[in-house]
Amino acid sequence: MHIFDLIPPIIYKSVIPITLMLLLERYLLFRLSRKPGSTEWVQSKFWLHPNFISRCRFPMGVVSVLIFHLGSILYPADPQNFLHHTGILFFAFWMITDITDGTIARYFDLHSEEGESIDPLSDKLLIFPPLFYFAILDIVSMAAVLVFLIFDVVGTVSRYYIKNKAANLFGKSKTFLAALTLVVITMQQIYYPEQSWIIADITLQAAVFLSFCSMFFKVIPNYWYANILSLMNLICGVCGICLVMAFSFFNPDLSFLENYSWFQRLLQARYLEIAFSLVFLGQFLDMFDGRAADKWGSTPKGEMFDDLADGTNFGGTIAFIIWTAFGKSLLGFTIALLHLVCTIFRLYRFIRNKRKSGIDGGVEIFTGLPSPAAALVSGSIVLLDIDLRIKVVFIVLISILMVSKVKFIHFGRVILPAIPKLIKVAILTFIIMAVLVGLMPGNSQILFWTVFVFSFAYLVLGYNWKMYRELVSNN
16 A cells, blocks of 8 residues: 555645745745845845745736646646645645745845835736636625725725824734635635535634725824723624523524525534633733733723623633533532632632732732633533533642642743744644644644644643743842
């Protein structure tokens, strides 16, 4: 038996080549940045200027579509034909150049105001032709693509009336999700044409939402950024609680979703997983609202609003998930109430201690396990197919850790910046793949185990705060 018979074609025909392209690009730029006189050399080469690279991307979205479609015309019975693969690799190459031009601009002093407008435009011209192509084929919603385009156009036009023309975090994230949508679609069309995936619809809807956020955040005062992130976290919490309550205590009429039968079935069968996914989304929002407050300031009640959002999402939603997962029993109610009370007390104590100490802004060391980490550990452990006693022990221990005086390092301010970018990319890629696989029917345990492993890793690694303080003092 040949070794390639043991490996799925998607791995050695798409994943490995694209990964090698990215690693080669990162390696060459790393070596170039370390060479003496490299800045002057790069600046003297017009073909290495970020603006030139961005302009080269302008027609490449259309070219990628033409290559891919030519494969469908010439080889209609062979979805794995070489033109389909060529179109994917061609598109992937130009997506990687979106990372390249930004790196060159930062490392070789070629940042320009013109580039802040050209780069986002080149992203749109690369992403939207394939999106419209697959919408015309009725693989994704044309309405979603049109709304996405409208938000993006409004956001682009707004650049001419605001001072900060650079892409914000939401803009970069929605571009990534849009590219991920195209990756999922092409992988399904080439390697699994007999299957119907809903993942592309989910990632596209998320990209539309982030596109709206990108547009909205450009036109509001900067000091509202942190509050809006907290508001989005609060909305995640409220939606999660309402979702669990609706399906746990009532039998909601979902006939209005008859045109979206897949979503209707998803809500009915996996409402706990969806509620937990909202908590997971809230983690990312919570990770950045504090940093936004540090950078741009916030309103006088911003910190209390952040705690309200955290208590609702990380305390309330997780408590309802625990109770429901335990069959709404007295034991489940007790454990859920313990988690909720400890979460609220943990948040209250944090604000009280900060005010007593006169600390203004964020902290780098927490007293007690942070509520986001506690929510991920408790939420994932209760949804795993393991012994009930193990679940009870874990949730009780996590609740005690929240109100304890054990020191934990801040993940967003200390641990995350210390992780090399390449490792961050690898971890993020692994998490995304686990999420995509976990959202498929029958694979939810993969998602829960992934969340549990990473959150438990923080539980172990984040405890070693003395080493961090020694490193700080030595520096």
